[in-house]
Amino acid sequence: MDLFAKLINDISRLWANYKLAYLGGMWSTLKLAVIATVIGVVIGLACGIVNTIPCGKNDPMPKRILLGVVRFLVRAYVEIFRGTPMVLQAVFIYYGLPYFSNNTMRFDNIWTAAILIVSINTGAYMAESVRGGIISVDPGQTEGAKAIGMTHFQTMIHVILPQAFRNIIPQIGNNFIINIKDTSVMFIIGFTEFFAFHRYITGVNNMYFPSAAIEMVGYLTMTVIASMLLRLLEKILDGSDNYELVNEDQLVMAAGTYTHPDRGTPFDEHHKPSRDEVIQDVKLRKQQREARWARARNESTRGDR
Amino acid sequence: MADTILEIRHLSKSFGSHEVLRDIDFTVSKGDVTAIIGASGSGKSTLLRCVNLLETPTSGEILFHGKDVTGRGVNAPEYRSHVGMVFQSFNLFNNMSVLKNCMVGQMKVLKKSKAEARETALRYLQQVGMAPYINAKPRQLSGGQKQRVAIARALAMGPEVLLFDEPTSALDPEMVGEVLAVMQDLASQGMTMLVVTHEMAFARDVSTQVVYMNQGVICEQGPPTEVLGNPQKQETRDFLARFRKN
């Protein structure tokens, strides 16, 4: 019991002294995670789209070659950034840029470097998720869109991607939560996020355990809130489980002053033909067509003789 | 003939070495209701999908108002916007409301204004009796309702010919009637339709032309009274006899 009392005492002392540092660190962590996740998702969408462009034997050669090259690059990008530790990528890119440009180029702003590294890392993971999300949309949706004359691009934008996006929200959420935690490795290039402050503060006072406790609670708070917000987003995108029936009078009013070009024709909803009328009409038209058929047949048989 | 809309000439289609359609020939004139019947696997769906260029024919021609649409330089989406298609599995856009389903093509493909698209969509939804459901999502509708919305969506594009691939086969028996009634209604308004169906009553009473397919070829075609009432080929007779038994 004494130990708990001591811990609480230590934590409150730490908090009192370094509240601003901890909160500032959390803020940086959140900002970096949000921005990098958003950019990463955009990169992932772009890669996923490139990977699902249909391309067959009938397409022109230049298109096939271009697509082949781009797909190879995407593949390489995904493998490299999924297959190496982010902490190493951070070092590699942060120090690689000045090294290769003979110090003419460097990251002046640590934020630029951190956002770049975390984004391309997230993008590599999202590329495969997006591809899976697109493939998992029922092919009937594409056919339905094609059948009303939509181009591949229109089909993607209006029909497939909205559904694919909905399908991959859990993965986006996963990546976001991973980013909240894993941005902690960015201390390696001197980016001061939440965990970096733990290192500074304990470096001064050696209160490792109390500070770690604060960090644990801090990270958990951020990730739990993130999960809840993502659930909410899913709910919003799914829309209401119910729908309102609209009565027809309202629709006629909503249709405004538009005058129906079809008034008086069978399309005119003010004149609802009775079933008998419809059947009568069907029969009449059928007779006319059959007469035409008979005539056509007579003509063709005459032609044969 | 001036009012010929579609002319299928020597159409063949193979998947690899499997020849699914062989030398298909037929003509669709304005106002025709063509029923395509035949056993499962005889290539009916493939034929319809070729007509809509969802499949690329291996050889042969499809003339739309006299112009071949199977060539390389053809703008397939543009052509498809004149040829509506209704699928067995509805294929309504799951991410849109009923109303949006019927508007999106008009706005994006035909570049109509939102107000105009809404107006047209409502008109056709009213025609198929689905206007009260404009705010519903497809997953909230019954099969028959979905299919009626799908028909309205196709009609809203103002197509010259409508293709139906077994529009009632995925429906519970009590919902078949409501969809057939809509189709009958369309036929009576002079809509040109090409209907793959197992509904012999529909073929007999509504269609003006019946095409019987067997193993990838057209075995017999003509007015329903002839093909269904007085079939000339033994295969047709067998098929119809099998059907009556079921």
Ligand SMILES: Nc1ncnc2c1ncn2[C@@H]1O[C@H](COP(=O)(O)OP(=O)(O)OP(=O)(O)O)[C@@H](O)[C@H]1O
């Ligand atoms: N994409 C495809 N690849 C390979 N074979 C296919 C493909 N689509 C259809 N087939 C084959 O083509 C043949 C005809 O199929 P199709 O779907 O056109 O028949 P159907 O007459 O519509 O049958 P059903 O009444 O069962 O719908 C079948 O043997 C089928 O296996």
Ligand SMILES: [Mg+2]
């Ligand atoms: Mg079929």
